[in-house]
Amino acid sequence: MEKPSATATPTPVAPAEPAAAAKPSLSGETVTDSFGNPDFYVTVAGDTLAMVAEVYGFSEAKIAEFNALQPGTPLTPGTRLRLLPAGPGIGAMGPATADANGIPTSYTVVPEDTLAGVSYRFNVTNDQLAEANKVPYVHEVGNVYFIEPGRTIALQKNPVDSRSGTGKAVENSWGRGVFYTTVEGDSFDSVGYQFRVGTDELLQYNPALAEPIPAGTTIRLIAGELPLPGAQGTFTADADGVPLTYTTAPGDTESGIKARFGVTILAEANRPSSGGSAVWYRYLQGTTGELVPGQTISVSLDEPINKPGA
Template identity: 60%
Template structure:
């Protein structure tokens, strides 16, 4: 194996160690950085129970588990020999939380066949004081937001992550983080997602320069629900962007689905645009009443200002805003492509 020219002793040792790892087949092992779907320290997915118990040297709790649509464990039924410590550590809970969720008055061995809650007991809590609907298994399925609710309160009460709550409601996580979508009092939120075919979501996506998927070619098993969960589009949006699709018909494999409004003019983004051969938008000409947020939404752009950065001066963009400062001045041609900025 060749070393870099002029490499010193430390660099030579690095190359030698790498060679040993490769010969042992260890260098091919990769670390998966994706987070485990653990919701605020509440119940974990069933697959995490053994690992969690092993972390503290305990036998894992192996009884029946009732999980939600995301794989989060919401209920556990005890087997002979189960203890509060074993169950708590298996599902990454403290014994105090397990006792709180189940009104347990003492720690230690649990009666066989006891069904334990791994999420907070039913009813309002601080940050989630609204009413919920549960299914026959006790899994929360929907929730009505109350005044002064918080995203953290809602996700904690129902054993979800922020991302899972966003996915269930088919909205982008950016809306969820800002509290714009979830915290409207009286809003009905979905807490679970519908089952989707295991083959879904493996089609080919076309992304713009910002890394946003704007087209997707379907495979067998794809549905409006699976597309909505994967790309955070509601069924109504998908039908609006793709007039050839219908809510009462399956999505044929090989269908090229538009994931952004694109050619559909919307309030605040009614101008014209150009696109490349793949349909990726390149430039946009502003119309009266247009604003940055809506133009970004229409074309799947996450940072319009970076695509129109000035050649000199500080941060910001070169384009002009109307006197209200909330809208574009009309008839300006701006870039929608981060890799092909328009500088002025």
């Protein structure tokens, strides 16, 4: 008797995943700042607050708040929607200026401002703030540069020649430019924005420098040979002129040394070979960060100095 054929077990099929909702697209004009950050959007037929909010990464309620609207308000074509706060807010209560397009251009810091408040109000990142103000890092001068009451800070950068910035740069081990050889189209602004050094500093480090800057000009980007307050000592450098070691003088401080030589964290090049201290070099007793004079310390990660801690 013939056996009945086995019935094949059907292969289980996974339930279909729901199709991801397509992100809406917008065809209206976006008005951007000097960094390319979107600050305004001009609506076209069919746009909704919800669509605009999703495209630009906000909640509908937040876009409505920026524009003094209620969520769900129908949009008329040609409406210019703000994509950043309309005025002062927590952490950024001071006065600001704007250009003819409404793009914020400068801000005067008031007491109780915060860096987060300023960057949020004006839709710029910390790094962009540092670039606009031609300072190496957003936390400058004891972490108060951008929140020092009374200081007016730039929120945008000026246009620069598209040919600029392609010259040869010599950097130290911290990634900071030490020298730069210019190309056609370079200017105080283009060099300043790229290497985070202000025009006043460029002229201080390069007294003969003037605009227009001839192509092929080698510009010093750090103080280096020029003593600064808190860094009055002598230094050694490699064949390219990049500082390697520094011998402290009376009155020297870590902040002064870092400013003079474009150092990020001085301790990283001067870790103790033993002991529990963060650095091996010594401070004067009873001072606020003043170093003992006559110590030769490293200002280069490529050639660190490691000695037993004090």
